[in-house]
Amino acid sequence: MSLFLPAQVIRAKRNQEILSDADIRRFIEGIGAGEVSEAQIGAFTMACFLNGMTPQETAALTLAMRDSGDVVDWSGSGIAPETIIDKHSTGGTGDENVSLIVAPLVAACGVSMPMISARGLGHTGGEVDLMEAMPGVAIAPSTEMFRQAVVSAGAAIIGPTPRLAPADAAIYYVRDVTATVESIPLITASILSKKLAAGVSGLVMSVNYGSGAFMPTYAEAEVLTQSLIAVARIAGLPMVAPIVEMDEIMGDAIGSRLQLREVIDFLSGGKQESRIRALVIEISAEILVMVGLAASKDEATDLAEAHLADGSALDRFQRMVTSLGGPEDLAANPYAYFPAAPIIAPLPSPATGFVEKVDAYAVGIAMVGLGAGRKLASDLLDQDVGLTGMVHIGDAISEGEPLCILHCRSQADFDTAARAITAAIAIGSTKPDRRPVITGRLSTLV
Structure with missing residues (x-):
């Protein structure tokens, strides 16, 4: 040699x-x-x-x-290969909730979802951060534990492990601290290498753009989507990619345990923020059609909504948590495991009118300042801080009503975050139109 x-x-x-x-x-x-x-x-x-x-x-x-590590072998697992599908997102402020809802939901419908995800980068969070915020959950299990969790629960969300695409973990760490996160080829390889290492038969992936995403414009998101589709074709991986507008935060909360509460509330039939619900149902329907569990998007939508309503998706979430080492009663009693931050207070609106704009990037950076995100890849998160009850574009608001509720470690942290978030939200006299969540779609299947 x-x-x-x-x-x-x-x-x-x-x-x-x-x-x-x-x-x-x-x-x-x-x-x-x-x-x-x-x-x-x-x-x-x-x-x-x-x-x-x-x-x-x-x-x-x-x-x-x-090929830098193991590729999961599902033979002998009892799982039909065509039902092993993954879901991924290119990242956005608050959108890591979506994966933790979609995975148990489609598992309840008959899909098997082995998801190798990541920690937060920059102003965005990561699914692994949410999983790690649940006590006892193994985020880097052995390949066999990962495999058995999927067999038992129908879904498992883990982080990079020493045996699954380990080269990605090394490169990912360096990208985060060398200002190369936004490289389209590196994003593409990072995402697809982990999916292929999980041994999946297909992938549905939301590619996000806007102030809360890594791609600021639709045109840039489309370029990334085309890269993902081209490489998926070469690798022989069926893939569908909805293009998602993210000019505000996805959902109502930011912060690991605050977002987990939102996930559990959503799966329990509580509050379901409209943009998250639309994205969850659309992605779930794409997955169900891809694996052949539904003949059409309409049929798939009905199936997903039925399993969301009957409690089976929540049951799958709890089974996933337990199979990875987490508490057996977390879904039923989340507040026992998620302590409150020392300071919880509303951030009052400075004016009356309509929310015209939310700079989701600035909101995400404010959350990094609180400790809910990372300045360095090696930083440990404060899992209890963040925000809840965030306003959305088009909402009517009166002076003094809360723009959000801040959960902080100190008054100084509250004051700093309050200034940043107030500046990130524009309030005007004209109600803007609500924009669709999904604004495009590409696929290897056509």
Whole structure:
């Protein structure tokens, strides 16, 4: 074997050369072997960010990252292969709730969902942060524990593990601290490598844009969606990708345990914020049609709504939590496990009118300041802080009524967050039209 020099691969990509499949695979193998330093990973990700990658390069990176560890084998599990489907999102302020609702909901309908997710990046949270906020839940279980959790509950949401796409975890950490999070090829490879490592037969993925997402415009989200679809085709993975507008936070809450309360309330038949409900039902319907459990979107919608209403989705959520080591009564008694922050107080509106705009990015950054998000990839979250009761675009509000309820560790934290969130919300005299949540769709199936 010829001498491997990581700098040669970095130099080639820096010089806008197209990398061979073999060069990419050797670089990823070098990460696992300890032959590539964090500095070299950072240089590689920056070169990819600045110069891009072809679909074939991105597919090669995806498959090499998948093969950096185990690929889950579902044979002998009793699960029909065609029902093993995953759901993912490119991230957005507050949208990690959606996965924790969709997974148990479609599991109740007969789908098996092994989800390898991630922690929060920048102004957005992550599904793993929510799972980790439940005591005892294993977020990096053995491959066998992960497999058995899916068999037992129908769904399991975990983070990167030492055995499933480990190269992605190394690259993901570096991306977060080197300003290369937004690279479309790296986003594509990160997402799809984990999905392929889980051994899924299909993927429904929401690609988000707007102030709360990593892609600020529809055009940029469409480019990312096209990249995902192109690489999924090369990898032989059926995929449907709704394009989702996220110019405000998704749902009513931000903060790990506050969002978990929102998830449990939603699954229990309590408050269901309209945008989250629309997205949950649409994604669930896409999944049910993909696996053949429904012949049409209308039939799939009825099936999803029935299992949401009859309590079976909540039961699957509890089974998922228990199968990963969490409390057996968490869904029935969440407040026993989710302590309140020391300061809980409303943030009053400075004016009367209609909510015309919400800068979801600014809101997310304010939550990072509270400790509900990360400044550095190594930061530990404060799982009890955040916000609830957030207003949405089009809401009528009177001066003094709450824009949201802030949950803070100190009065100083409250004051800082209050200034930032007040500045992030525009109130005017004209009620704006409510925009649809889903504004586009691409698929490998057409």
